[in-house]
Amino acid sequence: MTVGSLLGSLRRQPVIAVAAIVAAVLLILAVAYPLLTHVDPNGSQLRLRLQPPSWLGGEGLLGTDQLGRDLWTRILFGLRTSFLVSIGACVVGAVVGTAVGLAAGYFGGKLDAVLMRITDIQLSFPALLLAMLVVGLLGKGIWLLVLILGLSTWMIFARVIRSAVLQIRSTELVVSSTSIGATRTRIVLRHVLPNVLGPLAALVALEFARIMLAEASLSFLGFGVEPPGISLGAILAGGRDYLQSQWWIATFAGLFLALAVLSTNLVGSWLQRVVDPTRVTT
Amino acid sequence: MTDAAHAVRTRAVADTTAPPENPALARVENLRITFDRDAGDSVSPVEDVSFEVRPGERLAVVGESGSGKSLTSLALMGLVDRVGGRIADHSQVEVLGVDMVRAPEPARRALRGGGIGMIFQDPLTSLDPVRSVGFQLGEAIELHRPALDKHETGKLAVDLLDQVRLPRPQALLASYPHELSGGMRQRVMIAIALAGDPDLLIADEPTTALDVTVQAQILDLVHDLCDERSLAVVLVTHDLGVVAGFADRVVTMYAGRIVEQGATEEVYAAPRHPYTDALMRSIPPLTHREPRLVAIPGSPPEPAHRPTGCAFHDRCGFAEEHVCTTERPPLTLVEGSSDARRVACLRLTEITFPLGAARATERAESTGPAGAADGSPLVSVRGLTKKFAIRSGGFGKREQLTAVDDVSLDIGRAEILGIVGESGSGKSTLARCLLRLIDPTSGRIEFDGRDLASMSARELRKQRPRMQMIFQDPSSSLNPRMTVRQTLLEPLKIHGRPADEQTLVGLLDSVKLPASALARYPHEFSGGQRQRIAIARAIALRPELLVCDEPVSALDVSVRSSLLNVLSDLRAEQGISLVFIAHDLAMVRFLCDRVGVMFRSRLVELNGNPEIYDAPVHPHTRALLAAQPIPDPDVERRRRTMRRDLLNEAGDPSTEGTRNVESA
Numbered sequence: 001m002t003v004g005s006l007l008g009s010l011r012r013q014p015v016i017a018v019a020a021i022v023a024a025v026l027l028i029l030a031v032a033y034p035l036l037t038h039v040d041p042n043g044s045q046l047r048l049r050l051q052p053p054s055w056l057g058g059e060g061l062l063g064t065d066q067l068g069r070d071l072w073t074r075i076l077f078g079l080r081t082s083f084l085v086s087i088g089a090c091v092v093g094a095v096v097g098t099a100v101g102l103a104a105g106y107f108g109g110k111l112d113a114v115l116m117r118i119t120d121i122q123l124s125f126p127a128l129l130l131a132m133l134v135v136g137l138l139g140k141g142i143w144l145l146v147l148i149l150g151l152s153t154w155m156i157f158a159r160v161i162r163s164a165v166l167q168i169r170s171t172e173l174v175v176s177s178t179s180i181g182a183t184r185t186r187i188v189l190r191h192v193l194p195n196v197l198g199p200l201a202a203l204v205a206l207e208f209a210r211i212m213l214a215e216a217s218l219s220f221l222g223f224g225v226e227p228p229g230i231s232l233g234a235i236l237a238g239g240r241d242y243l244q245s246q247w248w249i250a251t252f253a254g255l256f257l258a259l260a261v262l263s264t265n266l267v268g269s270w271l272q273r274v275v276d277p278t279r280v281t282t
Numbered sequence: 283m284t285d286a287a288h289a290v291r292t293r294a295v296a297d298t299t300a301p302p303e304n305p306a307l308a309r310v311e312n313l314r315i316t317f318d319r320d321a322g323d324s325v326s327p328v329e330d331v332s333f334e335v336r337p338g339e340r341l342a343v344v345g346e347s348g349s350g351k352s353l354t355s356l357a358l359m360g361l362v363d364r365v366g367g368r369i370a371d372h373s374q375v376e377v378l379g380v381d382m383v384r385a386p387e388p389a390r391r392a393l394r395g396g397g398i399g400m401i402f403q404d405p406l407t408s409l410d411p412v413r414s415v416g417f418q419l420g421e422a423i424e425l426h427r428p429a430l431d432k433h434e435t436g437k438l439a440v441d442l443l444d445q446v447r448l449p450r451p452q453a454l455l456a457s458y459p460h461e462l463s464g465g466m467r468q469r470v471m472i473a474i475a476l477a478g479d480p481d482l483l484i485a486d487e488p489t490t491a492l493d494v495t496v497q498a499q500i501l502d503l504v505h506d507l508c509d510e511r512s513l514a515v516v517l518v519t520h521d522l523g524v525v526a527g528f529a530d531r532v533v534t535m536y537a538g539r540i541v542e543q544g545a546t547e548e549v550y551a552a553p554r555h556p557y558t559d560a561l562m563r564s565i566p567p568l569t570h571r572e573p574r575l576v577a578i579p580g581s582p583p584e585p586a587h588r589p590t591g592c593a594f595h596d597r598c599g600f601a602e603e604h605v606c607t608t609e610r611p612p613l614t615l616v617e618g619s620s621d622a623r624r625v626a627c628l629r630l631t632e633i634t635f636p637l638g639a640a641r642a643t644e645r646a647e648s649t650g651p652a653g654a655a656d657g658s659p660l661v662s663v664r665g666l667t668k669k670f671a672i673r674s675g676g677f678g679k680r681e682q683l684t685a686v687d688d689v690s691l692d693i694g695r696a697e698i699l700g701i702v703g704e705s706g707s708g709k710s711t712l713a714r715c716l717l718r719l720i721d722p723t724s725g726r727i728e729f730d731g732r733d734l735a736s737m738s739a740r741e742l743r744k745q746r747p748r749m750q751m752i753f754q755d756p757s758s759s760l761n762p763r764m765t766v767r768q769t770l771l772e773p774l775k776i777h778g779r780p781a782d783e784q785t786l787v788g789l790l791d792s793v794k795l796p797a798s799a800l801a802r803y804p805h806e807f808s809g810g811q812r813q814r815i816a817i818a819r820a821i822a823l824r825p826e827l828l829v830c831d832e833p834v835s836a837l838d839v840s841v842r843s844s845l846l847n848v849l850s851d852l853r854a855e856q857g858i859s860l861v862f863i864a865h866d867l868a869m870v871r872f873l874c875d876r877v878g879v880m881f882r883s884r885l886v887e888l889n890g891n892p893e894i895y896d897a898p899v900h901p902h903t904r905a906l907l908a909a910q911p912i913p914d915p916d917v918e919r920r921r922r923t924m925r926r927d928l929l930n931e932a933g934d935p936s937t938e939g940t941r942n943v944e945s946a
Contacts, residue, residue, distance in 0.1 A: 012320070171758035175719050180773040180819065181746030190772075194763040 009274050019266035026260050030079040037073040042228050044068045050246045063248045065238055071249060075256050078232035081225055082260055085146055085215045086208050092150025093211075094204055097157020098196075104158065105165025106188055116162070119155045127152040128217060135223045142225055145218070149211050160203050164196040205268015209261045216257055232257045306334040307482055307514050308358055308377040314370035315353050315362055319586075327367075327585040328353050329538045332613070335482060338512040340505070342529035342546070346520055346582045346838040347809075350538040355486050355518045358382065359398060360390035378481060396426045399475030399513075403487040405467035409459040415470050416455030419443070419477060426478035442473040445510075447503060465496035472504065476511075483508075486518045493704035494865060498909035498925055501528055505922075520839055522565060523868075523911025526550055527918030534558050537583055537593035540613055544623035546915050552635070554616060554625040556598045557840075559635045564843035565913055566872035571891060575872060577844035581808040592628065597840075600633045658731075659692035660826060660859050661716065666690070666725035668711050685711040686722070687883040693827065698853055698860040700870035700891075702906065703880030709863050712880065713831045716861065717749050718742060729827070747777050747823035754832040756812035760804045766790075766815055767800040773822045789818040792855075793848055810841030817848065821856070828852065829861040834869070846873055867910045871895060879903045 010017040029036065039060075049068035052058035061072040104115040131148045138144060168174065173195075177187045218224035219233030227234075232253050239249030315328040328350035335341050345351035356362050357375050360382035369375070375382040378397045380389055394400065402408045410418060419439045423430065430438065436455075443451035446469040459467055468488060475483060485504065489497035505528055508515055517528060525532055526546065533543040534555065542555040553559040563576040580597045583589060589596050595606035605628055614630065616623040627633075668686040686708045693699050703709040715722045718734045727734040729745065737745070753759040760769060770789055774781040787797045793814035804812050813833060820828055830849065834842040850873055852858050864870050870877055871891065878888040881902040887894065898904045908925045912918055 012322075172753040172755060173759055173761060175714070176751065176753055176759035176816075177761075177772075178719055179717060179746065179749075179751040180823070181743050181776050182772070183743070186776070191761050195761070197763075 006274065009270075013270065016266055016270045019263040019270075022259055023263035023267050026079060026256070026263065027083060029076055030083045033073075033076040033080060037070070037076060039070045039073045041073045041077045041230055042069065050242065052246070053248055062252045063246075065235070065249050066242065066246075071235075071252060074230050074235055075232065075253055077230040078235055078253065079256060079260065081142065081229060081231045082212050082215060082257070085142065085149060085225075086212045086264075088143075088146035089149035089153060089211045089215075090204050090208050092147060093153035093207060094157050094200065096151070097154035098161050098193075098200060100154065100158040101161025102165055102188055102192065102196075105162040106169065106184075106192060112162075115158070119158050123155045128214065131214075131218055132221070132223045135218070140224070140226045142229055145215065145224055149214055152214070153207050153211060156207065157200070157203055160199055161196050164199045165192055168192055168195050201271060202269060205265060205271065208268060209265040212257070212261050212264070305337065307337045308335040308516075309374065310334070310354065310357065311374040312370075313354065313357055313373045313375060315350070315357065315367045316370065317367050325586045327538050328357070331535070331538075331540055333533050333540065333543060335514050335516055337481065338508065338514055339531060340508055340515045340517065340529045342517045342519060342525040342532045343535060344519060344522060344525055344532060345535035346840055348537065348582050348584050349535040350585075351518050351535050352486055354535070355484050355516060358482075358484055358516065359394055359400060360385070361394075395422060395475075395480075396478035397481055399472075399478065399480035399483040401468070401471050401475050401483065401485040401488045404491050405464065405471045406459060408471060409467060411459055413458075414455065415443075415457055415459070415462075419455070419470070419474055422474045422477035438477075439473075442476055443470070445476065445507070446470070446473045448473070463496075464492050465500060468492065468496075468500050469503070472500075472507070476507070481514060483513055483515045484518070485515060487520070488517070489524065490519070490521075494909040494911075495704065495905050497524070498911070502922060502926060504528075521911060522561060522839070522913040526913045526915045527911055527922065534561075537588050538585060539593065539626060540624070541594065541627070542625045543613075544616070544619065548619060548623060550913065550915050554623075554630060554635075555594075555627050556600050556633070556635075557594045560597075560599070561840055562913060564840060566843070566846070566868045568868045568871055568895070568907075568910055568912055570871075572872055574850070575843035575847055577847055578840045579844070581810050581841045582838055592626075600629055602629060605629070657695060660695045660697075660730060661693040662726075662728040663692070663716065664690045664726045664728075666712070666715055666727065667723045668708075668715050668720065669723045684883050686715060689725075689885045691878060691885060691888060693859050693861060694875075695826075695859055696853055696857040697876065698850075698862055698874045700874030700877040701861060701863045701880060702865060702867055702870055702877060704865060704906075707880040708883040709880045710831055713751070713829050713861065713863050716829055717751055717827075719751070747773070747779075748825055749827040749829070750820035750823065750825040752813070752816050752820050752828065752830040752833045755836050756809065756816040757804065759816055760812060760819075762804055765801055765803055769804070769815060770800075770819055770822055773819060777823060779823065785822075789822055792821065792852075793818045794844070808841070809837050810845060813837060813845060814848065817845075817852075821852065821858070824856070825858060827859045827861070829863070831863045832865070833862075835864070835866075842869070849873060867895075867906055868912075879906065 010020060044067040045064075046068050048059050048064050049066055051060065051064040051068075053063040054060055056063075058064070060070045062075065063071050065071055065074070100115050100119070104112040131152060134148050135144070168191075173191055174187055177191050182190070215224055216231065216233030216236070219231035220237045222237070224233060225231040235253035236250050236257070239246070239251075239253060242249055311332045313328055313331040314326055316324050316326045318324045327348070331350070331354055333341075343351045343354060353362065353367065356365060357369065358377055360375070360377075362369055369383045373383060377393060380393055382390055382393075416439060419442060420435055423435050423438055427435075427438070439455060440451045443454055448454055448466060448469050459470070462470065483504070488504070489500050492500065501524060504515060507513055517525070519525060529546045531544065532546050532549050534541050534549070534557070536557050542549060542553065542558045549558065550562065553562055560576065560578045564578055566572055566575055578597055583593060589607070591607045591609055592598070592601070592611050595601040598606065601607070609628055611626040611628045613624045613626040616625055616630070666686055666689045667684070670683045670685055672681050672683050689712060691699070701709045701712065711720070714720045716727060718727065718737070722735055725735060729749065732745075734742065734745070764772070767786060770786050771781050774785070786800060790797060790799055795811065795814050795818070799807070799811075799815070804815060807815065817833075833849070834845050837845065846869060849860060849862070853860055860873075862870065862873055874891055876888065876890050877894045878885050879894075879900060879902060880886070881900070887898070887900040887903045889899075894903065895907065898907055908921065912921070
């Protein structure tokens with residue numbers, strides 16, 4: 001899969017191409033925020049509170065919030081939190097879930113039964129409620145949030161990876177590797193794992209967007225990132241009271257959140273389709 | 283048929299000699315089927331195909347993968363648009379007076395299951411698993427015979443099951459597809475196809491998923507039904523042996539075009555197209571042991587990558603530069619032959635095939651390759667048994683399936699041992715037990731004097747380089763994410779063997795693949811080439827024993843013989859012992875020194891190569907030999923009656939597929 005053929009595939013799918021550009025722009029905004037704003041995101045100027053965007057005769061690119069903080073700067077920092085938490089939680093969930101799924105699927109038997117029951121038990125808990133409980137007990141913090149959200153998603157990875165492994169086990173790949181003298185570790189890491197990367201990529205794409213929303217929800221409810229940390233969910237919560245008159249606060253925060261979730265989801269599912277080497281490249 | 287339609291047709295195919303009053307049942311003219319691809323371009327898997335089906339005749343459409351034979355049969359059923367294909371404007375497909383391209387869908391639908399009966403490859407997926415046989419048969423009858431009342435429908439259903447020779451038809455109506463064996467399911471499919479009292483039966487690879495003995499019975503049944511009901515059949519298949527015993531006329535397709543057509547006897551006696559000729563000669567004979575098979579180089583092209591000019595020129599021994607490579611051969615009438623014998627070859631008049639002569643001389647020389655060397659056997663198996671625990675239905679009730687039952691055999695050094703048997707006979711389980719890829723329940727497997735069955739995992743891994751295996755489906759045994767280089771390097775790395783470029787190129791050379799293959803991925807190769815890669819990996823460690831589990835069954839007919847030659851060379855050049863597992867007795871005849879026959883988990887007969895063919899002892903061996911299709915119409919016709927008695931004796935259809943299940 002070369003860069004050229006990836007670009008060629010994008011050219012044939014304009015919707016995905018737009019989504020890829022949007023996702024890239026959002027990521028650049030989240031990473032390169034110092035170049036785009038020089039304002040302290042928490043610096044409140046009560047004199048300039050609830051100002052509309054400058055192009056509507058107000059203050060700042062996207063206006064200010066109820067404490068007079070620059071909304072554009074806060075959204076940039078919120079995006080940064082969104083990406084950071086989602087990437088971190090996905091890594092945690094994918095690593096834990098893949099390990100569990102590989103072990104359960106490849107070795108089967110009692111280990112499989114025990115691991116899958118644990119998975120079932122955790123799946124039966126509402127993830128957000130559990131997250132709120134843990135936050136209530138252990139306190140807030142962005143890295144704790146990464147861990148909690150990561151551990152709220154590993155079960156899905158475990159299940160999908162397990163079924164993918166079972167499918168590979170049923171082919172002759174495992175037997176033929178055994179017959180050349182490969183050890184079990186080698187078979188799992190060199191033959192099984194690379195062949196479940198396709199479903200893994202698809203799932204990361206879906207879960208990435210879901211976690212982004214979950215983080216925003218938790219922050220909206222006051223269980224997520226707390227000040228001075230900034231989250232799009234918290235901005236939305238703050239803007240909720242001003243929807244009628246100062247619409248821009250909730251609208252722009254919500255718009256950026258929606259764009260981030262939608263574009264990463266589209267790009268993720270497209271990537272999953274094109275990186276599969278068994279697919280004949282046209 | 284209207285005058286206008288007729289006029290269009292005669293204009294479209296000026297060279298078609300069929301007179302207008304010829305009452306053809308079905309007529310395909312200038313059929314071209316095109317698919318649009320994601321990339322924006324399009325491919326045409328079927329190009330310019332014309333033929334007709336006459337009332338009551340058995341017509342076979344033969345071809346390999348990518349030949350367009352199945353799409354052609356879909357066109358006859360008016361189903362091409364359902365699979366996303368387009369039929370060109372100048373194409374005509376007419377069945378029983380209905381235009382299957384342009385007629386409205388209801389008219390076409392009425393014909394399917396009515397005037398046209400259809401049978402497909404896998405009866406398990408074509409039958410509804412949650413409906414009883416009686417329901418599905420009744421449904422077919424109600425759709426196409428609305429005049430019948432409930433009582434008459436029931437009677438007809440029983441009558442149809444009786445016609446397809448199913449025992450106890452009344453009781454069978456209440457059973458479900460999963461309760462029936464493969465052969466019985468296919469009989470039910472045929473009964474459903476007959477429900478609309480068709481004039482034309484289209485059978486797309488109807489016996490490919492079945493065992494040879496069942497295949498023979500099903501084909502004989504369809505053959506008889508044709509005579510009884512004056513039914514015309516279009517049999518779509520890849521198997522030239524099946525055609526010989528079945529068809530009156532044969533249409534051979536290659537790369538989307540018809541390359542040869544004519545009466546079966548004439549085509550088989552003297553094929554005139556280089557492809558047909560090479561294909562016939564590449565099939566190993568059952569009557570004697572060839573020293574070497576005629577191999578066709580390369581593999582059939584995919585629709586998107588067909589060569590210019592004659593599509594066969596790159597594999598043809600007679601191809602001439604600037605003629606065959608540039609000009610597309612028209613399908614022309616062969617002079618002096620009867621019954622619309624046509625061949626699409628530019629050099630038709632220039633070349634002659636020494637088919638008959640070649641066969642006679644080879645037979646005279648044929649003594650077979652040197653037999654096994656003397657001395658102690660490499661592998662000695664005693665009392666090998668493998669049982670699987672299967673859970674069935676109820677709480678904690680366990681049953682055991684005996685897959686291999688008390689098998690004892692020896693494999694000599696540099697010997698090729700064939701194991702034949704039908705599906706479920708335990709031959710694949712035996713193969714895996716031999717290499718201890720699965721643990722046997724009891725018995726000894728002595729490999730060079732040491733018992734594999736009781737060896738520790740670590741010890742076993744040390745022995746692995748000495749014994750290797752090749753599987754049926756190379757696309758599932760090779761890692762799709764590893765290049766050929768990585769694939770070949772892996773065994774060498776695991777066992778710490780030196781692995782330089784020269785070694786890898788040498789491995790590829792011994793399976794006749796170019797060095798340029800190293801950097802590519804398995805999916806970039808054809809099925810036959812992939813199997814060569816699998817063989818190259820297996821011999822990388824210089825094993826003493828190579829177990830091949832149906833290594834060519836998944837491959838196209840034209841690439842099989844060259845692979846069999848490769849296997850034969852391995853023994854001759856490297857002294858490797860081979861266990862060759864197959865269901866095709868003709869391939870075993872060519873390759874093996876001794877043959878074992880598995881039947882219901884037991885090794886029922888084991889004998890030397892000429893002996894077991896000349897004087898088979900066990901009834902199942904005799905049944906297998908009688909059912910093996912032979913690509914010779916004369917022989918097949920003579921065998922049909924003899925076969926019927928033998929197969930009836932060997933297996934009642936009501937018991938076929940019975941497994942050795944015992945309570946534990």
